[in-house]
Amino acid sequence: MSKNLFDKVWDAHLVGRLPTGQDQLFIGLHLIHEVTSPQAFGMLEERGLGVLHPERSFATCDHIVPTLSRDRPFADPEAETMLAELEKNVKKHGIAYFDFASGRQGVVHVVGPELGLTQPGMTIVCGDSHTATHGAFGAIAFGIGTSQVRDVLATQSLAMDRPKVRKVEITGRLGGGVGAKDLILAILAELGVEGGLGYAYEYAGEAVRALTMEGRMTLCNMSIEGGARSGYVSPDQTTYDYLKGRPYAPSGADWEGALAWWKSLASPADASFDDVKRIDGSAIEPMVTWGINPGQGLGISGRMPRLAELPAEKRDVAAKAYEYMGFAEGSPIAGTKIDVAFVGSCTNGRISDLREAAAVARGRKVAKGVRALIVPGSMQVDAQARAEGLDRVFVEAGFEYRNPGCSMCLAMNPDKLRGREVSASSSNRNFIGRQGSPRGRTLLMSPAMVAAAAVVGEVIDVRSM
Amino acid sequence: MASKDPRRALVEGRGIALREDDVDTDRIIPARYMKGVTFEGLGEHAFQDARFDEAGEPKAHPFNDARFKGASILVVNRNFGCGSSREHAPQALARAGIAALVGESFAEIFSGNCVSLGIPPARVSAADARAIQDQVEADPELTLVVDLAKGQLRAGSKLYAISMPETQRQALVAGTWDSTGALLAAEAAIAKTAASLPYMTWKAAG
Numbered sequence: 126m127s128k129n130l131f132d133k134v135w136d137a138h139l140v141g142r143l144p145t146g147q148d149q150l151f152i153g154l155h156l157i158h159e160v161t162s163p164q165a166f167g168m169l170e171e172r173g174l175g176v177l178h179p180e181r182s183f184a185t186c187d188h189i190v191p192t193l194s195r196d197r198p199f200a201d202p203e204a205e206t207m208l209a210e211l212e213k214n215v216k217k218h219g220i221a222y223f224d225f226a227s228g229r230q231g232v233v234h235v236v237g238p239e240l241g242l243t244q245p246g247m248t249i250v251c252g253d254s255h256t257a258t259h260g261a262f263g264a265i266a267f268g269i270g271t272s273q274v275r276d277v278l279a280t281q282s283l284a285m286d287r288p289k290v291r292k293v294e295i296t297g298r299l300g301g302g303v304g305a306k307d308l309i310l311a312i313l314a315e316l317g318v319e320g321g322l323g324y325a326y327e328y329a330g331e332a333v334r335a336l337t338m339e340g341r342m343t344l345c346n347m348s349i350e351g352g353a354r355s356g357y358v359s360p361d362q363t364t365y366d367y368l369k370g371r372p373y374a375p376s377g378a379d380w381e382g383a384l385a386w387w388k389s390l391a392s393p394a395d396a397s398f399d400d401v402k403r404i405d406g407s408a409i410e411p412m413v414t415w416g417i418n419p420g421q422g423l424g425i426s427g428r429m430p431r432l433a434e435l436p437a438e439k440r441d442v443a444a445k446a447y448e449y450m451g452f453a454e455g456s457p458i459a460g461t462k463i464d465v466a467f468v469g470s471c472t473n474g475r476i477s478d479l480r481e482a483a484a485v486a487r488g489r490k491v492a493k494g495v496r497a498l499i500v501p502g503s504m505q506v507d508a509q510a511r512a513e514g515l516d517r518v519f520v521e522a523g524f525e526y527r528n529p530g531c532s533m534c535l536a537m538n539p540d541k542l543r544g545r546e547v548s549a550s551s552s553n554r555n556f557i558g559r560q561g562s563p564r565g566r567t568l569l570m571s572p573a574m575v576a577a578a579a580v581v582g583e584v585i586d587v588r589s590m
Numbered sequence: 591m592a593s594k595d596p597r598r599a600l601v602e603g604r605g606i607a608l609r610e611d612d613v614d615t616d617r618i619i620p621a622r623y624m625k626g627v628t629f630e631g632l633g634e635h636a637f638q639d640a641r642f643d644e645a646g647e648p649k650a651h652p653f654n655d656a657r658f659k660g661a662s663i664l665v666v667n668r669n670f671g672c673g674s675s676r677e678h679a680p681q682a683l684a685r686a687g688i689a690a691l692v693g694e695s696f697a698e699i700f701s702g703n704c705v706s707l708g709i710p711p712a713r714v715s716a717a718d719a720r721a722i723q724d725q726v727e728a729d730p731e732l733t734l735v736v737d738l739a740k741g742q743l744r745a746g747s748k749l750y751a752i753s754m755p756e757t758q759r760q761a762l763v764a765g766t767w768d769s770t771g772a773l774l775a776a777e778a779a780i781a782k783t784a785a786s787l788p789y790m791t792w793k794a795a796g
Contacts, residue, residue: 137786137787138783138787140776140779140780140782141776141779143769143772143773144764144766144772145757145758145761145772146756146760147757147761147769149772149773149776149779149780151783151784151787153787153790160624160625160676161675161677163628164627164628164629164677167627172770174770174774177780178784189625203625203626204625207625207626207627210627221796241794244789247789252677253675254673254674254675254699267699268675268699269675269699269702270675270676270677270699270702270703270706271677271703272677272706272707272768272769273703275770276773279773279774280770280773280774280776280777281780281784282773282776282780283769283773284769284772284773286755286757286758318669318672319612319668319669319695319697322669322695322697322698323698349673349675349699350673352669352672352697352698354698354699372794372795372796373796374794375789375793375794376793376794376795377793379792379793382788382792383788383792386788386789418612418614418672438611438668442610442611442612445610535616535674536621536622537621537622537624537625554614554616554673554674556614556616556617556673557614557616557617558616558617558620558639559616561621563639563644
């Protein structure tokens with residue numbers, strides 16, 4: 126048996142063993158945004174420490190950015206203060222910053238890959254739990270807390286416990302109208318929201334190999350929702366083709382050396398794993414969540430579970446979900462009325478996601494009474510969408526087409542649900558209050574399913590349209 | 591707030607029980623309270639939306655229950671702290687007076703963040719978590735003793751086995767949970783690892 130990619134990359138970044146017994150892991154790429162970094166810079170200041178490798182950190186702004194007007198100062202003084210603080214910190218420490226003027230601002234997990242910063246074989250961290258997105262390239266990528274952001278800034282390394290590695294093999298091919306979002310929601314429904322505690326997930330199998338890089342990012346993005354801090358796909362030609370020519374990808378003679386190194390890191394056919402789970406990809410339908418965690422999802426033709434039929438350990442959370450959502454046990458998910466539709470986020474705010482939603486929206490109209498938002502993941506996604514005329518498709522169909530940011534995924538900007546509104550959302554979390562109203566309700570689904578729900582006014586199988 | 595001595599071999603205090611699985615960090619501290627450049631003031635908003643309705647009227651919640659005022663050991667169930675990596679969550683709990691957590695399981699980023707702040711996340715069996723919660727609710731004055739050196743939790747006459755990754759236990763017992771110093775001490779080894787990684791010298795147009 127041979128080493129899997131995770132173990133090879135971990136070993137290559139191992140600085141040594143700390144007195145606590147933890148591994149000291151070198152960090153190749155550190156991504157920064159405005160919400161989880163100011164306190165870390167503050168701690169450096171208090172301790173009189175500098176940034177060890179400012180050239181390995183890159184910043185942008187996404188969480189608090191308004192999507193209607195980017196004019197400064199922002200209307201929200203707290204948001205303005207946070208952005209000003211980030212600007213002060215990156216300037217002081219000489220950290221590259223993708224601001225509005227650069228044309229490269231956007232959701233941090235969209236920006237890193239599209240600029241070619243995200244590469245196979247790297248250790249990648251960010252003060253954000255969806256950092257596993259970057260694992261799509263065959264990197265070890267995981268979210269960290271603010272004290273760890275401090276450690277990375279000061280030492281370019283982290284104190285870490287090495288996780289076990291589970292291979293999640295998706296056999297067969299996904300059916301038409303079924304994509305990466307449906308796949309990860311199906312995995313979460315199968316393995317549970319805490320099934321990945323202590324593990325990194327290697328996604329493998331025919332269905333994963335067939336995914337584009339954007340699809341692999343969507344898949345890896347939600348690893349944390351299953352309890353796995355990181356998830357990855359071993360790199361292949363799809364990965365290399367995506368990276369070639371991107372601004373921060375190696376070029377010239379470096380490119381050939383990079384290719385050779387990346388290929389040497391891929392998990393071989395006989396790679397060993399601590400655990401293996403297999404899921405039949407061909408059986409997966411478009412998925413929709415009905416509850417208050419991302420593991421509470423079901424296929425579009427399915428019915429919400431009856432409490433009595435659930436395993437005992439899932440019953441209490443399901444009961445809480447029914448109480449909060451106001452749905453009845455055993456109801457079909459199709460036909461559920463929606464008030465808001467949101468396409469965007471680090472999970473599904475890429476150009477492929479906008480194309481998928483636009484294909485459904487084209488020539489149709491948003492249903493009466495539905496508020497529908499399209500929020501591109503980055504300024505570059507926005508520029509590409511405009512070049513393809515997607516913005517006009519959306520606007521003609523009655524969607525609001527906004528500026529890039531995290532927006533209604535976590536509602537730290539003005540984009541929020543109101544009252545008990547039900548949202549069809551391409552984002553990653555259906556937690557209580559997640560989309561900005563303490564009573565708001567979220568149904569997670571793919572961008573195509575969100576667009577379909579927007580035009581019909583209720584949850585519908587996009588394959589029927 | 592936690593004591594100045596960084597060693598956490600023994601943490602004792604009164605308990606407070608929160609009976610629920612999969613409590614996410616959005617629920618511990620809603621995102622709208624993260625719009626600050628420091629962690630100050632987060633304590634009063636811990637579990638805000640579970641404790642208060644939109645008009646600010648209190649709901650039935652252990653953190654609103656006068657019997658548990660001053661409690662410092664939070665007893666929870668499965669997968670506590672899942673979701674967002676926000677360190678604001680343990681920061682809010684610490685500022686609300688919580689010095690240790692006891693539960694069936696904790697999400698990984700959350701438990702790491704707790705240790706970074708010197709807050710032990712001690713694991714017990716599912717049945718023991720419920721039994722400790724029963725004890726705490728029956729007797730809010732009961733002192734719980736989280737003994738990381740012995741790997742046990744004492745509650746009155748009852749004794750429960752606790753566990754956590756050995757590395758976390760070491761860091762908390764020895765008081766070395768603030769990792770920056772130990773990481774910095776390996777400066778030469780950091781440079782050596784950096785020099786061994788091919789991508790450190792690749793040129794990019796940018």
